[in-house]
Amino acid sequence: MVALVAIVAVLLIVISAVQTLKIAELWAINKGKVIYEVTKKQNKTQALLMLVFLVAYFAFFAWQVWKWGDLMLPVSASEHGVITDRLLNITYAFIIPVFVITHIFLFWFAYKYAYNSNRKAVFFSHSNKLELIWTIIPSIALTVLILFGLSSWNEIMTPVDSEKEHVLIEVQAQQFSWNARYAGTDGKLGRAGVEFIEGVNAMGVDIKDENSKDDKIVRGEIHLPVGVPVQFVFRSIDVIHSAYMPHFRAQMNCVPGVKTQFNFVPTITTEDMKKITNNEDFNYILLCNKICGAAHYNMQMDIIVESKEDYEKWLAEQKQFAEN
Numbered sequence: 001m002v003a004l005v006a007i008v009a010v011l012l013i014v015i016s017a018v019q020t021l022k023i024a025e026l027w028a029i030n031k032g033k034v035i036y037e038v039t040k041k042q043n044k045t046q047a048l049l050m051l052v053f054l055v056a057y058f059a060f061f062a063w064q065v066w067k068w069g070d071l072m073l074p075v076s077a078s079e080h081g082v083i084t085d086r087l088l089n090i091t092y093a094f095i096i097p098v099f100v101i102t103h104i105f106l107f108w109f110a111y112k113y114a115y116n117s118n119r120k121a122v123f124f125s126h127s128n129k130l131e132l133i134w135t136i137i138p139s140i141a142l143t144v145l146i147l148f149g150l151s152s153w154n155e156i157m158t159p160v161d162s163e164k165e166h167v168l169i170e171v172q173a174q175q176f177s178w179n180a181r182y183a184g185t186d187g188k189l190g191r192a193g194v195e196f197i198e199g200v201n202a203m204g205v206d207i208k209d210e211n212s213k214d215d216k217i218v219r220g221e222i223h224l225p226v227g228v229p230v231q232f233v234f235r236s237i238d239v240i241h242s243a244y245m246p247h248f249r250a251q252m253n254c255v256p257g258v259k260t261q262f263n264f265v266p267t268i269t270t271e272d273m274k275k276i277t278n279n280e281d282f283n284y285i286l287l288c289n290k291i292c293g294a295a296h297y298n299m300q301m302d303i304i305v306e307s308k309e310d311y312e313k314w315l316a317e318q319k320q321f322a323e324n
């Protein structure tokens with residue numbers, strides 16, 4: 001509320017300042033003072049400022065990279081993450097040179113071609129050659145990016161073959177926590193839905209479904225075996241959330257009434273990632289990446305990637321749904 005009042009106040013101040021300036025201008029024009037003529041000196045200063053801005057702009061850009069570059073994500077910890085990173089790097093390789101070159105031209109030309117009373121403009125209406133160049137080059141670049149993106153998307157989004165060894169986990173989002181359920185020894189998740197939520201059955205698992213009996217509900221953290229495909233199924237019981245696992249380059253919306261899915265193969269254990277990042281406290285996390293309410297910022301769960309043996313030991317310690 002306070003923020004809203006402050007925004008309205010600032011807006012009103014800006015509007016009244018603009019109006020006052022307008023009145024002052026009209027007043028001056030009315031009195032016969034011509035106030036729109038730009039002097040040669042002003043013209044030169046403005047042109048020079050364009051150059052100053054160009055240099056300051058790139059210096060600020062470089063400073064940011066230097067200052068905060070180490071806050072970027074560490075190496076990808078999933079197989080498909082490597083593909084995603086490669087796609088991102090190829091995109092950067094296209095757009096960063098374009099960004100630098102176009103901005104140099106933009107501000108350099110503003111400086112070079114500042115108004116000069118001795119110069120006459122060239123009349124130049126059309127050039128087929130130029131049109132072809134600036135149509136064909138971006139078309140080729142975009143086609144390469146789109147084709148590469150589509151093939152990466154297909155590789156990433158294809159669900160794990162159910163015949164293949166994999167872990168099946170259902171993640172349920174709610175304001176403001178995550179619940180997870182592992183398919184038991186039958187490899188199947190029992191039916192679940194908001195209509196079955198009752199008391200301790202916070203995930204709304206249907207107790208009557210045979211497939212539910214050996215399912216395992218875990219809280220606080222999920223464990224994943226390294227090198228084994230993990231098939232996630234996402235649900236939400238209230239609003240839209242987004243399950244974001246940045247180190248695995250994975251993100252998927254959790255939508256009420258709809259099941260969404262994502263899969264990845266974890267490639268680096270938590271212990272190894274601690275060494276890679278030189279951070280003893282490192283932990284993989286699952287975050288909500290959709291602003292879903294007041295405690296959205298705190299909606300997270302730890303992910304522990306470990307050897308297959310350790311994972312199986314941990315899973316064996318978790319209670320089956322029927323035992324609860």
Ligand SMILES: [Cu+2]
Pocket residue numbers: 173174175176240241242288289290291292293296299
């Ligand atoms: Cu959320």
